[in-house]
Amino acid sequence: MSAARLWRDPMLRTWEFRAGLLLRALLIVLLVPKIQQQWFLPFLDHAIRFPSLDPWSSFLAAGGTPLAYPYGPVMLLAHAPGSVLGWLIDAATGSGAYTGIGFRLGLLGADLACLLLLRRLLPTEQPRMLLWLYWWSPIVLFVTYWNGQTDIVPIALLLLSLLLIRRYRPVASGATLGLALAAKLSMGLAAPFIGIYLWRNKRLRSMLAPFALACAVLATLLTLPWLASSGFVSMVFGSREFGRVFDLALPLGDELKLYLTPTLYLLAAYAAWRFRRISFELLIASTGLSFFLVVLGTPAPPGWYLWLVPFLVAHQLQGDRSARVLAGGFSLLLIAMHVFISSGAAVPSLGWDPAPAIATVAARITPHIHSLWMTLVVASGLVLIVQMLRERVGRNDYYRIAQKPLALGIAGDSGSGKDTLSRALAGVFGDHSVVHVSGDDYHIWDRYAPMWKGLTHLNPRANDLQRFGNDVLALMDGKAIVCRRYDHSAGRFEKPTLLAKNDVIIASGLHALHFPRLRRRYDVSVFLDVDESLRRAWKIHRDVHQRGHDLAAVTGSLERRAPDSQRYIHPQKAVASLVLRLQPVNPQQLERGIAPDQVRLKLVALIRNGTYHERVARILIGVCGLHLDVQLADESGEVEMEIEGDVVAEDIALAARSLVPGLQEMLDIRPQWEDGMSGIMQLLVLVHTEEALKNRIQ
Known part of the structure; x- marks a missing residue:
């Protein structure tokens, strides 16, 4: 669909969309998230005031904190247009401080892009339901506009990559995923599942090499030069998020540990590999399950939960009321917990900062209560995983068909x-x-045998029908067979050849x-x-x-x-x-x-x-x-x-x-x-x- 047709989508003329857009505009103007004010905005303000080919090192040299901007060059490019616009507006109005409205407008653009991409990825006859599930998602509103995280940008790139692969554009899809990787390395979690999808579908297998090459080349070109920057390495690879996936571990003796989160992820990838064939719907489901396992298996920051939203939307669109109830309960439990343990936002224009009141309540929450609440979040997430496995995978028509x-x-x-x-x-x-099995290959004799004087090819006794049936049944059971071919031009049998199992078996013959x-x-x-x-x-x-x-x-x-x-x-x-x-x-x-x-x-x-x-x-x-x-x-x-x-x-x-x-x-x-x-x-x-x-x- 062209951009012009996208903007003419009736979904964008509904009151649900317009009310959601108005709410976002109010949040952008009124709220200033603490994480942006303390970390992201100072980095971007310095990068705009003092342009440099290595803004990470430049910022650290000026006394900035290494926690300020744990993102790569693609994220910086995504933030730059809105940030520059906002900086110019602030300078023109003489506000004297970088308020970050332009920065948050850039996040709104990525948020809107996610909605439009989901509209194309998840065709539905209920566009209003899509609006309620994504545009009014509590997780999206809380994480992006209250907490101030920027993960919506790499998520939009990942969704675009999935849409392009669905439209058989492997180079563009791989390049887009490379951009997502250069924005946030965590998006690489989706790469093995896309690779499995392309390899397991023989009709798509030729797309795997150009997809992988485009992804690897672009991600390398956008990341490798910066590895020589001490500031980049310190801020991106030295961030606290980088090591979170290793926090959940079981001790193996005095020194060794079994890292559970990578183990769960690898098991999910292996399960996807075991699919005989995988449809695009199954690709979405298996990728979402892998994200769920990683997020629930770590002490994830709020931004990571944003990764789950597109896959939760897909699950709810295809599911019944129970899927929406479970997803809603999970969202509310998550937000209720992170209101007290994660930074929020202030409303400078009204002179209101809820942080002291929230801190007073948080001080009364004991570690035991916090742990119980985290247990509820993880438990509800695990129930969602089980439901997704049962409904999106186990009961998926294509999955059940493709097993044979x-x-x-x-x-x-x-x-x-x-x-x-x-x-x-x-x-x-x-x-x-x-794989084609021809009955002609099962004639007992070649054309020059004297037995044909008494029998015709149409007589079952002139054909090895027992072997024909056994070979076809073996292929149905996923086994290879050895079959000799009959050469009609020469009237003789050729040397036996191996016929491998395949997705479609055509058995033809008299x-x-x-x-x-x-x-x-x-x-x-x-x-x-x-x-x-x-x-x-x-x-x-x-x-x-x-x-x-x-x-x-x-x-x-x-x-x-x-x-x-x-x-x-x-x-x-x-x-x-x-x-x-x-x-x-x-x-x-x-x-x-x-x-x-x-x-x-x-x-x-x-x-x-x-x-x-x-x-x-x-x-x-x-x-x-x-x-x-x-x-x-x-x-x-x-x-x-x-x-x-x-x-x-x-x-x-x-x-x-x-x-x-x-x-x-x-x-x-x-x-x-x-x-x-x-x-x-x-x-x-x-x-x-x-x-x-x-x-x-x-």
């Missing part, structure tokens, strides 16, 4: 287009994600639906029931012109195979969940000798156990401009759709986005859709697949 590969079985007579349909489906899933135990394991079973005159024309064209066979031998084979076709092949049509029958629109074209690939076709699809025919019909008519005739068989629940017309691949792609939104993350980045009836067959198989996968997780 998708299995498609395609049967049909010789020359019916089984391999053609298999290649077309591999084109939309991506060859990198598909007897692909022969065994009941194999049929039960397919997610979708397809039978190609091509019009006999068309099939004969296809087979003659293929075997004579492509495979170099003798015409008389091919026609003789067709006649000899006819009885076996009726006996062994066609009965599989009754057990297929989807029967696709291609017919010539004008049969006379074949009789006149027109090449079969030039004959106009229509498709008759018999759908069993499907409820999607009405929406398919609407899309095919409305988007693709096709003619449809739909007939329902009341007694069996079967639906027959007759589809006729011309359609191009671009319209098929558009129809797929509407019909199979749940499969988009399983398809290739650039699916190879086809024109004509082949594209319609691709689409129907995918729609049937999506419905079958929904049944798998019920």
Whole structure:
């Protein structure tokens, strides 16, 4: 979405947004957080008054505290525009002091950026709910405007990096994450999970190298030169926050310790690695869980809790009321604790400073009560983690689907287009994600064996169907197989090759639906029931012109195979969940000798156990401009759709986005859709697949 369209978003015209913006403006004008007044603003004021290539060392040389600015150059660049503007305003008005309004305006910009990025990252039909969960988040308002922390800036960069990776822009995403790292090293916690996401999705694997390279190069270029600065090293790497992750530890003997927070983080990364495939939604959930473990496993300052907010918003948007109640309780417990243990803000314009009153109450809070309160915060956070694991991961549809590969079985007579349909489906899933098992590779003998005088390839006894079934089942169970390939041009078997497991298994062959135990394991079973005159024309064209066979031998084979076709092949049509029958629109074209690939076709699809025919019909008519005739068989629940017309691949792609939104993350980045009836067959198989996968997780 362009910037202009973003600003026209109806969400920004709601009273919830405008009231939240007005509240922030009042907080910026009235509140001066102590942490900004004591640390950040003096550093920025010095940097503006005395420009230097090394503002950290310059500030320390002038007597500044090393606690003042524990941030890198990217954070300084983010703070600079607003800070300079505010400094000029203060100078022009003669206030005599740097109030930091411009600095806080910069934080407001990052805050607004987070809202708009979440709007794109977490598409929702309830934009008002997003406003309540983020724009009115107590944690955001407390940490950013009362406590004065600046973590909203690297969080905005992290969200932008995630959005760019979702839009298949790995270099821009990696560079943005590099900026986030240079702003705050803690954002590197997300990097392994993005890497796992890209590696585990074979369609995205090519994006991993450019993403990692862009991230590493930019983070290095923006950090490495400053390592020669003693001031930078002292203020950034010597800050108290840098060592907090090692505070929670178990003693191992007299000298060694087991650092629990890094251990929990590594376990979370390993759990994400164990996902067979990981969707973008699972990436958000697993990254959020890792942030939760790190924050809850340390005596975290208030700014760290800001890291959790985008992931809490995602959890609440997808969850029910219990998720919002738990997140709200966690937020209130957290704020109630940090009001008394962390610095707050004063209201100089009204001459009011609540710090003395807060300190009086805090002095009465014993360490025991403080520890109990911290226990409540951590306990509520752990309950949220458990809920996120159960709801966002354990019950995630994609997670449950991706634990087993998708299995498609395609049967049909010789020359019916089984391999053609298999290649077309591999084109939309991506060859990198598909393993294809062809029944031709399981003929017992090669073409020159004398046994073919008594048997045809259509007879089950001429094929090693037991091995075919075992190999397909092994792939379904995530095991590799060794399979010999049949070379149709030479008529002989090639050396056995290893077929590795993959995300999508396509098993095609004359007897692909022969065994009941194999049929039960397919997610979708397809039978190609091509019009006999068309099939004969296809087979003659293929075997004579492509495979170099003798015409008389091919026609003789067709006649000899006819009885076996009726006996062994066609009965599989009754057990297929989807029967696709291609017919010539004008049969006379074949009789006149027109090449079969030039004959106009229509498709008759018999759908069993499907409820999607009405929406398919609407899309095919409305988007693709096709003619449809739909007939329902009341007694069996079967639906027959007759589809006729011309359609191009671009319209098929558009129809797929509407019909199979749940499969988009399983398809290739650039699916190879086809024109004509082949594209319609691709689409129907995918729609049937999506419905079958929904049944798998019920």
